[in-house]
Amino acid sequence: MSDTAQHPRSIGRLIRARRGGSKLHWTDVFSYIYLGLGVLLMFAPVLWLVMSSFKTPAGLLEFPPTLLPLGQISVDVPGFDDPLLLFNTTMEDGSVRELAQVRRVGIVSQMVDPNDPEQTFRVGIAQNEPIREFRMAWENYSDPLENFNFTRYLWNSVFVTATATFLTLLINSMAAYGLSIYEFRGRNAIMLFVIGTLMIPITVILVPVYLVVASMGMVNSLWAVILPGAATPTGVFLLRQYMLTIPRDLIEAARMDKASEWQIYWRVVMPLALPAIAVLAIFSIMWRWNEFLWPLIVLNRSEVYTLQVGLNAFQGELNVQWHYILAMTVVTLIPVVLVFAFLQKFITTGIASSGMK
């Protein structure tokens, strides 16, 4: 697309944008308002997720929520073993002092002046206002990775994504090679058949695929997730369209040089088809990393959960631990953001040229 060459320009120039130097037309104003609202609506929810993921459980319970993750400051006071929480306390005479809380009994707090530990006060908790600072609760990230099955889920997802993508690229490129390089009886019929399988999404054949997987003894194994979707009609179609453009002469020349058909496939055609293979690889990674319904059906034991299924199980628990869920959602999001940041051009061109995702 022509605009990919255009670099994003500074906000200042964006605001001063004009059509041909003339007065700002109302449609221009409308366009920028629409786009501005769009940016807000698309980005703000993700930003809110990331900011919330650094809040402590107590911070998450607050209503109304604070914008930034905050933590209460605690101080070391001589004579006390543990650090004490710091409060702004309104005294009886109306003045406000910075005091540390020693203990709390019911609605009464026993306070101490951190600078002068001899001085103690008894105040109602309503008079205490916590003193807080910007603090990120990294433990939301480290705890689940250390203590829960989350590392397991992460590994399962990585394994499924990598293995399935490799398998898809291999068998799809072989099929595409067979369908594009050779003239043989039944070629069109097979192509039609491949395209026909597009009409049968997994949602239509959930039960029988489960039967096939079960009779292979693969229920609760990651292979049950990897294998059924390995052959993709999209991939065959995409690669074949690309391989059709490879000049026949190259293949004839290789045959003259006594290259075997397998050698032509992996030494001549595959390297030439690399751009299309890259597009399919990105698609496959996205499909597999994000896949939900089929793993949900076929993986019933916690140790084989993928990230998506694990996240769903976490949020369905009776006692939802949002601080962990939010952090793990961010972890799940990271690979996608990376792929998007570096390979956006590939993805958009791939979708625009195939009409599929």
Next chain:
Amino acid sequence: MVPVPIKGAGTNADPNRVGPMPDTDANASLSEKLTALLAVPVVLFFRLFEIPFRAVQRVGGIKAMPYVFLLPNLAFFGVFVVLPLFINFAFSLSGGTNIFLSDRVYTGTEQYEFLFDCANYLDPQTCREDRFWKAIFNTATFVFIQVTCLVILSLVTALILNRKIRARGFFRAVFFFPVLLSPVVVALIWKWILLRDGILNAFLVSIGLDRILFFVSPEWAMFWAIFVSIWSHMGFYMLILLAGLQAIPPDLYEAAEMDGTSPERVFWKITLPLLWPNMLVVVVLALIKGVQIFDEVFVLTGGGPGTATQFIVQYIYTTGFASRVQNFGLASAASVVLGVVLFALTVAQLAATRRKDDV
């Protein structure tokens, strides 16, 4: 979905290049490094296959080779698509809770009769399997509203992004990126916003309104199910429409401008007719996707409150896998019904694509 060459795909591709993909010059250094890193095991892997393939070629000659190359992929299709398609019918004609066909009882069309046993088809309450009909009504409502809004919004966005806009690439990326997020992540992002003590309710309270329990009210739950699915999918359809818009020859607009044609007339007489093929593709693709809605809504609302946001795929999932008594036969029968709907939509898509080629 049947792949359709989208009008405008790779319109500004370098004519000297071989294929329709973007050139990789910009990523050359990255891909070179990656290649070097991956090369060793990959080369070994492909070398390993050289011996059997050479042997096959010696025995069968070059004529046998296409079949050999096609075999693995077709085997996968056979085992995981074609075979299941037939088993699906067998399942839908049998009863019981056993998964293996040999243990199941043949019941004829009983499952279908059960699904379609209604006193009044317009009122799910009067059906024997009211959950199925509720799911169908919900799906119909969802698809109708979602597809309408989705198409209008992606058209408006594509039209705006097709104007002479600063930072167009940036804005396009912004609208597109939710497409790549996983449905589970999308649902969790919005669930966190919409909770009782979420930021949206905080906003409502701050402007003096009452809190709304979004997941307790059937109407709100449906609204957010539609909203969230539009939020996450709009970028995809916008991209297809944008490709179509950019394929419209600029001289048409120049001619219109010289004739002093009003912008509204340009839109109705030039833009929309020329974009129509892409519009049809978008509508049908959105319909096919919409009918199969499950992931994000299931995580967001769990189908609730009650069955207010339970859709047809969730009905199949619940009936076949998530309830205590796994009713595979009934789930298969419902799958067949869903399959028929999708088949009809795909035929519509093919017809639309054919008309597009004629235009």
